[in-house]
Amino acid sequence: MTKVRFWIADHFVMIAAILVLLYLFLPVAYTFVFSFNNYKKSNISWNPEGSPTLAHWQNPCGPPGLCDSLVMSLQVGALSTIIATVFGSMIAFALVRHKFRGRAGANLLVFLPMSTPEIVMGASLLTIFVQGYYRVGLKLGFWTIVIAHIVFCISFVVTNVKARLQSLDPRLEEAAQDLFADPRSTFWRVTFPLVLPGISAAALLAFSLSFDDFIITNFVSGDASTFPKFVYVSYLRGIPAEANVVGFSMFVIAVGLTVAGQLISNGRKAA
Amino acid sequence: MTALAQAQIANTTAVEGDHRVKGRRITPYLLLIPGLLWLVMFFVVPMVQLAIVSIESKFPGYPGYYYLDWNVFNYANALSEFWPQLLRSFLFAGLATIMAFLIGYPLAYAMAFKAGRWRNVMMICVVAPFFTSFILRTIAWRQILADEGPIASTLNALHLLPGGHITETWVAVVAGLTYNFLPFMTLPIYSSLERVDPKVIEAGGDLYANGLTTFRRVTLPMSMPGVLAGTLMTFIPAAGDYVNADLLGSDIDTKMVGNVIESQFFRVPGGFPTAAALSFTLMAIILLMLFAYTRRFGTEELL
Amino acid sequence: MMALFSKTSGSFREAKGDLRLEAVTKKFGDFTAVDDLSLTVPRGSFFALLGPSGCGKTTNLRMIAGLEQPSQGRILIGDTDLTGSRPYERPVNTVFQSYALFPHLTVRDNVAFGPKRRGLPDAMEKADAALKLVQMGHLAGRKPPQLSGGQQQRVALARALVNEPEVLLLDEPLGALDLKLRREMQVELKRIQTRVGLTFIHVTHDQEEAMTMADTIAVMNKGRIEQMGTPASLYDLPRTAFVARFLGQANMFEAEVVSSTADTLTLERAGHHFTLPRKRAAVETGTVLYGVRPEKLFLSEKAPTDLPSRMVTLGPGRIIDVSFTGVSTNYIVDVPGFGAASAFEQNLDVDPVHNRPGDECWLSWDQGHAFTVATETAEASTP
Numbered sequence: 001m002t003k004v005r006f007w008i009a010d011h012f013v014m015i016a017a018i019l020v021l022l023y024l025f026l027p028v029a030y031t032f033v034f035s036f037n038n039y040k041k042s043n044i045s046w047n048p049e050g051s052p053t054l055a056h057w058q059n060p061c062g063p064p065g066l067c068d069s070l071v072m073s074l075q076v077g078a079l080s081t082i083i084a085t086v087f088g089s090m091i092a093f094a095l096v097r098h099k100f101r102g103r104a105g106a107n108l109l110v111f112l113p114m115s116t117p118e119i120v121m122g123a124s125l126l127t128i129f130v131q132g133y134y135r136v137g138l139k140l141g142f143w144t145i146v147i148a149h150i151v152f153c154i155s156f157v158v159t160n161v162k163a164r165l166q167s168l169d170p171r172l173e174e175a176a177q178d179l180f181a182d183p184r185s186t187f188w189r190v191t192f193p194l195v196l197p198g199i200s201a202a203a204l205l206a207f208s209l210s211f212d213d214f215i216i217t218n219f220v221s222g223d224a225s226t227f228p229k230f231v232y233v234s235y236l237r238g239i240p241a242e243a244n245v246v247g248f249s250m251f252v253i254a255v256g257l258t259v260a261g262q263l264i265s266n267g268r269k270a271a
Numbered sequence: 272m273t274a275l276a277q278a279q280i281a282n283t284t285a286v287e288g289d290h291r292v293k294g295r296r297i298t299p300y301l302l303l304i305p306g307l308l309w310l311v312m313f314f315v316v317p318m319v320q321l322a323i324v325s326i327e328s329k330f331p332g333y334p335g336y337y338y339l340d341w342n343v344f345n346y347a348n349a350l351s352e353f354w355p356q357l358l359r360s361f362l363f364a365g366l367a368t369i370m371a372f373l374i375g376y377p378l379a380y381a382m383a384f385k386a387g388r389w390r391n392v393m394m395i396c397v398v399a400p401f402f403t404s405f406i407l408r409t410i411a412w413r414q415i416l417a418d419e420g421p422i423a424s425t426l427n428a429l430h431l432l433p434g435g436h437i438t439e440t441w442v443a444v445v446a447g448l449t450y451n452f453l454p455f456m457t458l459p460i461y462s463s464l465e466r467v468d469p470k471v472i473e474a475g476g477d478l479y480a481n482g483l484t485t486f487r488r489v490t491l492p493m494s495m496p497g498v499l500a501g502t503l504m505t506f507i508p509a510a511g512d513y514v515n516a517d518l519l520g521s522d523i524d525t526k527m528v529g530n531v532i533e534s535q536f537f538r539v540p541g542g543f544p545t546a547a548a549l550s551f552t553l554m555a556i557i558l559l560m561l562f563a564y565t566r567r568f569g570t571e572e573l574l
Numbered sequence: 575m576m577a578l579f580s581k582t583s584g585s586f587r588e589a590k591g592d593l594r595l596e597a598v599t600k601k602f603g604d605f606t607a608v609d610d611l612s613l614t615v616p617r618g619s620f621f622a623l624l625g626p627s628g629c630g631k632t633t634n635l636r637m638i639a640g641l642e643q644p645s646q647g648r649i650l651i652g653d654t655d656l657t658g659s660r661p662y663e664r665p666v667n668t669v670f671q672s673y674a675l676f677p678h679l680t681v682r683d684n685v686a687f688g689p690k691r692r693g694l695p696d697a698m699e700k701a702d703a704a705l706k707l708v709q710m711g712h713l714a715g716r717k718p719p720q721l722s723g724g725q726q727q728r729v730a731l732a733r734a735l736v737n738e739p740e741v742l743l744l745d746e747p748l749g750a751l752d753l754k755l756r757r758e759m760q761v762e763l764k765r766i767q768t769r770v771g772l773t774f775i776h777v778t779h780d781q782e783e784a785m786t787m788a789d790t791i792a793v794m795n796k797g798r799i800e801q802m803g804t805p806a807s808l809y810d811l812p813r814t815a816f817v818a819r820f821l822g823q824a825n826m827f828e829a830e831v832v833s834s835t836a837d838t839l840t841l842e843r844a845g846h847h848f849t850l851p852r853k854r855a856a857v858e859t860g861t862v863l864y865g866v867r868p869e870k871l872f873l874s875e876k877a878p879t880d881l882p883s884r885m886v887t888l889g890p891g892r893i894i895d896v897s898f899t900g901v902s903t904n905y906i907v908d909v910p911g912f913g914a915a916s917a918f919e920q921n922l923d924v925d926p927v928h929n930r931p932g933d934e935c936w937l938s939w940d941q942g943h944a945f946t947v948a949t950e951t952a953e954a955s956t957p
Contacts, residue, residue: 017381020374021396024453027411028403034414044414087306098299106303113314115503115561117511119529120550123536124317127324127547132316151313154306163462174641175674177661179688179733180586189687193678205398205458212401214514215529219536231406235518239410247403254402258395 028251035244042238056241060249063240069230070246072142076226077210080149085203087150088157089195095158096165114155121152122219129220140222148220149213153206160205164198204258211250325547337543345548353531353549360527360553363441364510367448368456371505372498374449375456379497380490382457383464384472394461397454409447409518416443416519439521447515455504463497464490499564507557528553586692587663591652592617593638593741593773598647600633600797607633608644609797615741615775615790620767622776622788626820630797631777635743638775639668651740662691667734668743672750673726675718681705681729682714688737704736705729707766724755731763735770744776748783760786781821785809793817809867813856815947818865825915826865828949831858839946844911848886848944855946862946870943871917873905873929874936881938888912889936893929907935 036052037043061067091110095103113121125148129140138144172194176186214228221229227250231243325345327337350357382393400408416422416437426432437443472490491498513529520526532549535542593615600608608630615621623631636642638649640661648657656664667688676684682701689697705711708728718726727747734742744763748756764787767774778784784791785805792802793816801808801817812818815826829841829848839855841848841864848864855862872878878887891909898904902918909915917937929935 013377013381014385016377017385017393020378020453021393023374023450024397024400026415027408027450028400030411030414031403031407034411044410044417045419087309090302091306094299094302098302100296100299106307109307109310109315113310115507115557116314116318117507117529117553117557119511119513119532120321120554121314121317123532123546123550124321125313126536127543128313128317128320131324132320147313150309154310158306167466169672169674171670171672171674172676174661175668175670175676176687177641178639178666178668179737180662180691181687182660182662182691185691190676194676208398208401212405214405215512218533228404228406231404231410232514235406235410239407243407247407250402250404251399255395255399258399259392262391262395 028248031244032248035241035248037241039241043241043244044238056245060242060245063234063242065225065230066240066242066246069225069227070250072145072224073211073227076142076145076149077207079146080153080210081203081207083146084150084153084206085157085199088154088202088206089161089199091154092158092161092165096162110155110158113152114159118152118213118215119219122148122216125151125216126219140220141224144220144222145217145224145226148216149210152213152216153209156205156209157199157202160202161195161198164195164201168194208254321547321550324543325551327544329541329544335541337541342544345544346552349545349548350552353528356526356531357528357549357552359441359525360510360529361556363445363448363516363527364506364512366445367452367509368502368506370445370449371453371456372502375453375501376460376498379457379460379464379494382461383467384469394458397457401454405451406514406518409451409514412443412447412450413438413519416446438519439525441520441525443519444516444525444527447519448509448512451512451515452505452509455508456501459500459504460494460497463500464494467493503561503564510557511553587654587656587659587665589651589654589656589665589740590617591654591740593775594648594650595634595638596648596650598634598637598644598649600630600637600642601645606797608637610647611797611799612647613792613799613802615773617740617773618771619789620764620774620776620787622778622784622791623794624778624781624784624791624820625794626779629794631779631794632745634794635668635745635775635777638741639666639743640664641668665737665740666743667737667739668745669727669730669734669747671745671747673718673730675726675729675733677718679717680714681710681716681718681721684718684729685714685733685736688733692737700736701732704732707735707769708732708762723750724759727751727759731766735766735772738770739772741773741775744774746778747776748780749778756783763787785821791821793820795820811854811945812865813947815863815865815950818863818945818947822867823916824865824867825871826863826947827912828861829864829946830861834858841946846888846911848941850941850944850946854942854944857946857948861949863949864944864946866939866944868904868916869902869918869920870939871915872938873907873917873919874938875929875933877936878938884941885938886941886944887936887938888915890934891915891937893931893933893935896929896931905929905935907937909937 034043034046035056036054037046038050038053038055039045039047056062091106094100095106095110125144126140129138129144168191172190173186176190177183181189212228213226214232217226217229218232225233227243227246231239231247234240234243323339324337326341326343327339327345328342330336330338378393378397382390382397386393414420418424418427418436418438423432423435423437426437427435434440437446467490471493472485474489478485510527511529513527513533516525516527516530528549532546532553535546535549539545593613595611595613598608598611599606611630611634623634625631633642637644640656640659640663643658648655650656651665656666676687679687682698682705685704686697686701689700694700702711702714705714708731710725710728710732713721713725718729721729727750730747747763748759751759760783763774763776767787776784776788788805790802791805791808793800793808795816801813808817809821812821812824818824818826827843829843831839832842832847833840834852837852838849839852839858841850841862843864850864852858877889878885881887888909891907891912893905894908894914895906896903898921900921902920905917905919907915907917915937
């Protein structure tokens with residue numbers, strides 16, 4: 001009996017953490033279960049008649065607009081991730097590796113978007129798009145979504161890459177210089193490969209944020225629809241269970257890809 | 272001759288030195304320009320535009336058209352009408368932040384010190400639900416907390432639920448906010464704990480012997496930058512959120528300021544100035560809190 | 575000569591010969607890390623820069639490597655002025671304190687990094703040869719985080735040696751190793767240096783390490799070289815109080831110079847007179863520090879008689895502490911008017927420790943072992 005108690009005390013934190021993870025996954029599990037629901041009007045309560053059914057898994061693109069919105073989410077995510085990662089990493093390098101006038105200002109400019117509620121950012125972007133930038137032919141839609149997503153992703157990228165750069169041992173770069181590497185090859189052969197894990201983590205986070213964003217997208221998207229917006233808009237009419245299929249599949253794909261990436265890099269390390 | 276050579280050398284090195292410094296002076300700006308230009312065009316300029324709209328009035332008879340008349344009464348009107356929603360936003364966000372801290376800290380701690388090679392897998396687990404979509408997960412919570420759902424029906428059977436509902440109450444809204452912003456609390460705490468040498472904590476254990484004291488005196492202070500960043504990353508978006516109040520709350524007494532802004536923008540004709548004024552009030556309060564935070568802890572810590 | 579200064583950036587500078595520092599000064603803001611330092615290190619020698627942390631030895635090393643530029647002065651190898659050139663242009667390589675191995679590259683790629691940057695076609699063969707030299711050939715495919723401290727140290731050495739630099743800099747290279755491994759590596763480093771015949775400059779705060787390996791030691795303090803010479807000469811005849819204390823231990827007390835002849839000086843303190851050869855005195859007038867090393871002292875229970883005239887006697891004193899260290903027994907003796915002195919007695923007697931704290935005793939030594947240096951207050955006031 002005391003043995004059990006010791007074991008629990010020893011593993012208390014880990015048990016708590018696993019419970020928290022289960023809590024994080026609980027709604028995902030619900031989404032999964034309700035993708036098999038043979039519902040009549042709305043997919044809110046379980047209909048024991050005819051459930052579980054595979055009908056929704058057989059044709060996930062059935063409901064009009066669903067897969068279009070998914071494709072748009074992926075496109076928006078990819079584009080804004082790439083641009084935000086490049087711009088954000090550049091800013092991080094400037095902030096960590098250089099001393100210059102206006103550093104505090106640059107820091108503030110990066111910090112502010114992160115401390116702005118999404119609704120304020122969305123509202124301000126909508127205002128400028130419809131009152132100002134429409135004059136240069138920028139209409140609400142795909143590109144305004146991409147623009148907005150880049151804004152909030154940049155700050156996250158800067159924060160992550162900065163942290164990685166700050167923890168980089170400056171002696172490694174000195175060693176490279178000492179071994180006849182000029183500044184250019186020092187950067188590409190030593191600094192960049194060592195910061196790359198931080199950059200990819202930042203890119204992954206940027207993509208997740210972009211893919212999951214609803215509030216800002218809702219303000220700046222006009223008639224265009226991303227996956228979260230599709231779900232939200234169809235909520236009143238009843239969300240098709242195919243959305244659950246897509247949502248759960250994306251979750252599985254994301255976990256699968258990152259775990260595979262992890263395994264590959266583990267394998268490489270071991271080799 | 273030697274003196275001349277010496278002077279020459281001094282000269283050359285000086286010139287070389289200057290060149291290098293100049294090169295370095297330009298590089299940071301070249302690196303900054305694209306990103307910062309983007310932020311100026313699509314963050315600063317829109318905010319200025321929003322500030323202008325917040326002091327405009329609508330043209331009578333022309334919905335959607337406004338003129339600038341420095342109408343600061345927009346703020347007074349908006350506040351006198353919508354102060355309960357504003358207050359509620361900060362209250363709910365504060366509660367959700369505390370809850371997220373209590374739930375997220377053990378998770379971050381376990382990831383940093385107990386997970387070993389499962390670290391990265393756990394980190395993926397924290398971010399992965401993002402891919403199911405925020406909206407779908409919130410709707411799932413609506414189902415979980417619904418009257419016929421497992422939690423409400425159990426509590427009702429035990430007569431422990433005053434009012435008989437969880438959904439359509441503030442509890443559901445705060446629960447939703449807590450859930451949705453938990454990763455934003457967990458990740459910063461994790462990244463600051465990750466940098467702590469476990470030996471330092473062992474040393475703490477050696478000095479204080481008691482696990483709880485070690486945590487309070489050593490671990491928690493060392494993770495403070497992460498806790499600060501995490502509370503901000505949770506509180507700020509939670510205060511501006513309207514989806515949770517919309518999907519989990521009621522139409523009467525759980526609306527937050529985000530709901531008001533959203534409906535003024537999209538559903539109330541001529542509502543732009545009120546929405547803008549409310550946005551700015553929300554922003555101003557958050558900036559004031561941030562200012563107090565940064566005065567206390569410094570910006571570098573937070574970034 | 576002028577051609578050197580119109581160099582294009584990235585050009586590697588061939589240079590052969592002695593390493594020379596001419597009046598080198600390095601300032602960080604108001605702090606002077608290295609102060610007007612001049613030094614010549616003969617080609618092919620094993621040279622140690624020894625000093626406490628913060629004495630400027632590492633800054634000095636970094637200036638030779640090109641990682642810092644001197645505020646004033648020149649750094650040359652042979653006749654080639656390297657001042658102002660970048661680290662990657664110098665025929666100088668460094669073994670960094672914590673090795674600074676590239677964690678993302680294999681051991682072989684780490685070692686081949688330098689030759690590859692210089693565009694040598696046989697970079698990999700050179701790397702393998704260098705790894706063989708440090709007996710690390712079998713781990714060439716590993717990555718640095720998978721190696722032990724000693725193994726990383728060898729790789730770092732190979733990574734610098736492979737470039738056949740004119741000068742190899744070692745920045746506390748053995749600091750992170752445990753004592754046994756450190757001894758092994760000391761021998762190994764000396765062996766490799768003898769074999770490759772390069773100039774080694776070794777920065778350390780460990781006097782024993784410096785004495786074991788180096789041909790010449792420069793003791794640094796507060797940005798200046800206090801004294802330079804072979805390990806034996808530095809130990810035998812320190813010229814400053816700092817050197818006397820930093821290299822080994824020394825009993826030192828203030829005394830007045832009272833008379834002198836052409837060959838000798840006589841000092842006085844508390845009624846006792848001490849004579850020593852003039853050539854062993856760094857300071858010859860006024861108040862000086864008179865010093866003698868603990869192992870040169872003889873301890874006797876009775877006042878010694880019939881000693882030759884070159885022997886000095888002090889006593890009676892009282893033993894206040896005895897500690898047995900194996901090789902020797904260390905005594906601390908309190909002599910009225912002089913304070914505490916320490917004496918090391920080799921454990922030659924069959925019957926071990928027989929003196930106890932509280933016992934009365936006399937100290938004696940050969941005046942040929944004594945030395946004088948400036949008092950620390952006098953030293954501080956010299957510019």
